[in-house]
Amino acid sequence: MDQKIVFIGAGSMAEAIIAGLTKSDSLAHQRIFVTNKSNQDRLTYLEETYGIKQVNDKDKIISESDIVVLAMKPKDMKDALSSIKSLIHSKQLILSVLAGTSTKAILKEINKKVPIIRVMPNTSALIGESATAISKGKYVEEYHMTIANKLLHTIGKTVTVEEDKMHAVTSISGSGPAYIYYLVEAMQKAAIDAGLEQDIAEQLIKQTIIGVGEMLRTSSEPVHILRENITSPEGTTEAGLNALKKHGFEKAITECVESARKRSLELGEEE
Ligand SMILES: NC(=O)C1=CN([C@@H]2O[C@H](COP(=O)(O)OP(=O)(O)OC[C@H]3O[C@@H](n4cnc5c(N)ncnc54)[C@H](O)[C@@H]3O)[C@@H](O)[C@H]2O)C=CC1
Ligand SMILES: O=C(O)[C@@H]1CCC=N1
Numbered sequence: 001m002d003q004k005i006v007f008i009g010a011g012s013m014a015e016a017i018i019a020g021l022t023k024s025d026s027l028a029h030q031r032i033f034v035t036n037k038s039n040q041d042r043l044t045y046l047e048e049t050y051g052i053k054q055v056n057d058k059d060k061i062i063s064e065s066d067i068v069v070l071a072m073k074p075k076d077m078k079d080a081l082s083s084i085k086s087l088i089h090s091k092q093l094i095l096s097v098l099a100g101t102s103t104k105a106i107l108k109e110i111n112k113k114v115p116i117i118r119v120m121p122n123t124s125a126l127i128g129e130s131a132t133a134i135s136k137g138k139y140v141e142e143y144h145m146t147i148a149n150k151l152l153h154t155i156g157k158t159v160t161v162e163e164d165k166m167h168a169v170t171s172i173s174g175s176g177p178a179y180i181y182y183l184v185e186a187m188q189k190a191a192i193d194a195g196l197e198q199d200i201a202e203q204l205i206k207q208t209i210i211g212v213g214e215m216l217r218t219s220s221e222p223v224h225i226l227r228e229n230i231t232s233p234e235g236t237t238e239a240g241l242n243a244l245k246k247h248g249f250e251k252a253i254t255e256c257v258e259s260a261r262k263r264s265l266e267l268g269e270e271e
Contacts, residue, residue: 001027001150006055006062008080009071010036010043013097016125017069020155022050023128027151033061037076062087067151070096070106074267077101081109088114093144095119095151099170100267103137103163115140117148118166120174121155130156131173135163167268171260179256184209 005027007014014034022029034046035055043054055061062068062084072080077098088094094116096106103116116137121130132152136145145160152158161169184205191201215226231237 001147002031003027003066003147003151004031004033004061004064005067005069005151006033006035006065007069007071008035008062008084009069009073009076010034010039010046011071011073012123013121013125014069014071015046016123016130017071017097017121017155018046018050018052020125020128020130021151022052024154026154033065035061037072037080058084059087063089065092067093067095067147070094070098072098074098074101075270077106078109081106085110085112088112090114090139093117093147095148097121098267099174100167100264100270102268103135105268107138113139115144117144118163119148119152120166120169121152122174122177124177125155128154128156131176132156132158133161133166133169133173134158135161135166137163167261167264168257170264171257175260179253180209 005021007018018032018034021027021032029051030053032050032052033055034043034052035058036042046052047054068084068088070077070080088110090113092114094106094110094114096103096116097119098106099120101118103118106116107114117140118135118137119132120134121132124130125132130152132155134145134148134152149158149160187205188198188201191205192198196204216223219226221229227241231241
C-alpha cells in the first residue's frame with residue numbers, strides 16, 4: 001500500500017493497530033504518523049518502538065494524509081476534531097475506532113462530505129489477531145471499503161456489518177478480550193486456592209487457553225461437541241460445569257454482554 005496514514009490519538013488502541021500494521025510491512029513505516037493531546041514521551045516511545053513518525057507539522061501531515069484514524073476516547077472526539085477539521089477533505093478516508101460513536105455524529109462535527117468507516121478492532125491487533133468489524137458511513141464507496149479491509153487485514157480478521165450492529169459487536173469482540181482475561185485471572189486465583197504454585201498455575205492456564213484458541217481455529221467440530229468431548233458422565237468436568245450452571249454462568253455472560261452493549265449506546269448518546 002502506498003497511502004499515508006495519520007493516527008489522531010496515541011493510546012492502547014492506536015498502538016495495537018500500529019503494531020499490527022508495522023509487523024505486516026504492507027505500508028512503509030515512514031508513512032505512518034501519530035499525534036496525541038499532550039504526552040510527548042508516548043509519541044517518542046511509539047516512534048522508537050515501531051519506526052513510525054510523530055506529527056511535527058500538523059497542518060501539512062494531516063491534510064496530506066490519505067487515511068485519518070480517529071483513535072481518541074469518545075468524550076474527546078469533539079475537542080480533537082475542532083482542531084483538525086479544517087484540514088480534513090473529501091479525498092481522504094476517515095477510520096473511526098471510537099466505541100459507541102456513530103459516523104453521523106462525526107460527520108456532523110466535521111461538517112463536510114467525507115467518507116467515514118466505523119471500525120471496531122480489539123487489542124489482539126497487537127499480535128495481528130484482532131477480530132475487527134467495519135461498517136460504512138454515508139459517503140463511503142466500495143473502493144473505500146476495499147482500502148479499509150486491506151489495511152485492517154494486517155491486524156487480523158475482518159467482517160462487515162451494518163452500522164446499527166456496532167454496539168453489539170463492541171460488546172462481543174471489542175470488549176471480549178477483557179472478559180477472557182478476567183476468566184484467566186479468576187482461574188489463577190482458583191488454582192492457587194486449589195493448592196498450585198503461582199507459576200505452575202499460570203503456565204497451565206495460559207496453555208489451556210492457547211490450546212482452546214487453536215482448537216477453535218482448526219477443529220471442524222461445533223463448540224458444544226468440543227465441550228462434550230471433555231465431559232465424562234459423572235466426571236470432574238461435569239461437576240465443574242454444574243457448579244457454573246448453579247451459579248448463573250450463562251446469565252452472567254448475557255448480562256455482561258448486554259451491559260457493554262448498553263454502555264456503547266450511551267457513549268453514542270453522550271456526544
Ligand atoms: N482499548 C480497546 O480495547 C479498544 C478501544 N477502542 C476505542 O479506541 C479509542 C481509544 O481507546 P484507547 O486507545 O484505549 O484510549 P487511550 O486513553 O489509551 O488513548 C486515547 C488517546 O487519545 C489522545 N487524545 C485525547 N484527546 C485528544 C485530542 N483532543 N487530540 C488528539 N488526541 C487526543 C490521548 O492523548 C491518547 O493518546 C476509544 O474511542 C475506544 O472506544 C476500540 C476498540 C477496542
Ligand atoms: O471499553 C471501551 O470503551 C473500549 C471499547 C471496546 C473495548 N474497549
